[in-house]
Amino acid sequence: MKHARNAGPDLAFRLTRRVVTAVADDMSTTQRVGAGAVAALVAISPFGAWSEVEVQADPLTGGVPVEVGPFEVTVEKAATADELGHLVPQPGNHMLAVVADVTNTGDVPEYGVTLSSAIPAPQDAGIVPEEPGKPKLPSATIINIEDGTSISILNPGVTHRVALIWEQSGEWSGTELPLEVVELEWVEEDPLGLDDGHWFANEIAFQGEIPVKPAAPEASAGEQGASTEAEQQ
Amino acid sequence: MTTLVTPAVPGPGRGTPPGAAPSLQPGMLPGSVPPDLPAPARRRGWWRRNIVWLVLLPIAVAAAAGASSFRVWAYWWPVGLHHEVDRVSVGEPAHMAAEYYDLGLSVPERANTTVLREIDATVTGIEQVERLPPPLYSDPVAIPDGSVAYEVQVHFAAEPQTDVALCQIILVAEDGARYGESNTDLLGGPNRCLPPDAEGSLSEQPEWDVSSFLLADPDAEITQVRLGFGGPEYVTVDLP
Amino acid sequence: MRHGRRRITWKGTALVVGAVTAGCALVTYLPQDDAVDAPFIVEGEVGQPLDLTYAELTVTEVRVADVLTSPAEAAAAAGTFLVVDATWRATQGETTFSGAEVTDEQGRRFWPSSRGGCSTSASAQPGYAWRTTYCFDVPRDALEGATVRLARGDQTEEHGGQRRDAVAVVDLGITASEADALWKAAETVSPEAPGYPPASAGGSEG
Helix, strand or coil, X not given: CCCHHHHHHHHHHHHHHHHHHHHXXXXXXXXXXXXXXXXXXXXXXXXXXXXXXXXXXXXXXXXXXXXXXXXXXXXXXXXXXXXXXXXXXXXXXXXXEEEEEEEECCCCCEEHHHHHHHCCCCCCCCECXXXXXXXXXXXXXXXXXXXXXXXXXXXXXXXXXXXXXXXXXXXXXXXXEEEEEEEEEEECCCCCCCCCCEEXXXXXXXXXXXXXXXXXXXXHHHCCHHHHHHHHC | CCCCCCCCCCCCCXXXXXXXXXXXXXXXXXXXXXXXXXXXXXXXXXXXXXXXXXXXXXXXXXXXXXXXXXXXXHHXXXXXXXXXXXXXXXXXXXXXXXXXXXXXXXXXXXXXXXXXXXXXXXXXXXXXXXXXXXXXXXXXXXXXXXXXXXXXXEEEXXXXXXXXXXXXXXXXXCCCCEXXXXXXXXXXXXXCCCCCCCCCCECCCCEEEEEEEEEEXXXXXXXXXXXXXXXXXXXXXXXX | CCCCCCCCCHHHHHHHHHHHHHHHHHHHHCCHHXXXXXXXXXXXXXXXXXXXXXXXXXXXXXXXXXXXXXXXXXXXXXXXXXXXXXXXXXXXXXXXXCEEEEECCCCCEECECCHHHCCCCEEECECCCEEEEEXXXXXXXXXXXXXXXXXXXXXXXXXXXXXXXXXXXXXXXXXXXXXXXXXXXXXXXXXXXXXCCCCCCXXXXX
């Protein structure tokens, strides 16, 4: 069974060649050129041949609204706190909150998880991963700042002042948070996942350094910070 | 019917100029030998040529329908009362023997096995009541405006340790409305097939009586009682 | 029975490609979804009992609230909470009423919030009426002419759960001047937990 590993691909290759030969035999030269072109187009489609050329991420500045999929997001600032309501970190860690005004500019309600996918946990900022030792970072818990309730639905036309909250390692002591905002792309038909009509978090559209206000007593104590943030940009 | 692939050799008799030899191809000089002699009388009808596929077509349709109807037995059939296993009158015992898949919630030894549940149920009385008895644990329940309350009395007989989880005692009206489909009692009892002070879903005595209360529309004409455990099997008790 | 090689011809190729194109065009452009999927809309107004086959529904009251309070939490509206009280009476069997949605005059859609002790769905059996309070966080310009759409099928996935099923669309009866007054009012509402309605407002009785 020395060659067992090669048997599969080899067989597939031979079969493909036989089929191609059988079909191509009956074709005129023009037909062969046409069929070859079509096959080439089909073959490069899965690799993003028709996607738009990747653009550079735009700067993300506190107080400046950005359009992300169905949302208009204005990141105001970031703050850390020992605990936020029912969100209590492991001993030694603290909670990190990114404060933002979010408006759903579309015609239909959007899920809070869609907003979480647009603003993923910042990299290299000591965010505690989902499972110890694994690189995957958790998505944010979204809290309505005015009343501390959690928001799962964002209706069109209303502006929520929210905190996106993660648990952060106590060892991180930066003054600026490297925040990224991901472009959301509408997937009308999803033939692979059979999940038609959803927002797909695509590539990083905005990135910037958001000043961190350390150890605020609570998330709602951020109202006066908005104006200073606006002056800085 | 259009054939997408053109036969290289047309059938004889078509387009042959009159007077030429029937076997001679058009454009071929007399005396030359055709490369491949066509078999004579090959123009069988379309139905004859495709007889195999025509026979297979209904079989394929049946197979496709069967393959795509898996949801019927996978999702619809097991959930809900679909199979009447016994039908009796009030006062007569109805026998229900049906298998169910036990998750081991009550008896760990039965976990992930198929268990046969055998139980005899006799509806001994059904009557409209003016008020509800005080529940064992919660506040008294008043009959809401626009509703009437019924009390259904059932006598059960089964081996002790029979699991009666998901018990349903349903009143069916003449118009098909099903009253009291829920597993929980009007008085908040956790299992309608066990006495109100019972814990868990296992029977303790070989025979026992229960009384279950439910709400119905005032103009409902109740015609039968259905007893089941989530389905698909159930028994029907006809009211006089 | 091999009689010469079958040739791939331009005509045959054109037929196949043409047939596939025609099939795709039919599926794409014919409005078949409407014919197959359209729900049966039952229109009504506040206070009117509506027959949805599987239930009788009455929208009993419409209020607004800036703040909703419940024993568990208080919720502040980003816009204003449109509080819709409804009474369900199932007619066939135990039914879960999953669909609740407000539509404004611009066609924008709003889903209910579970904050502040409000319900986003209801479950009831035949034999009694069951009162439920839905709360929708909406902007000011959504109030005028808003309608509420209630059904047993849920409205996510483009009303996917409501295909070929009865759906109630109730005009909330908010005029332009009322919308202004409602927006300015600073109300606090404590939604009642779902339950049997009070003695006087039990939907309609047969």
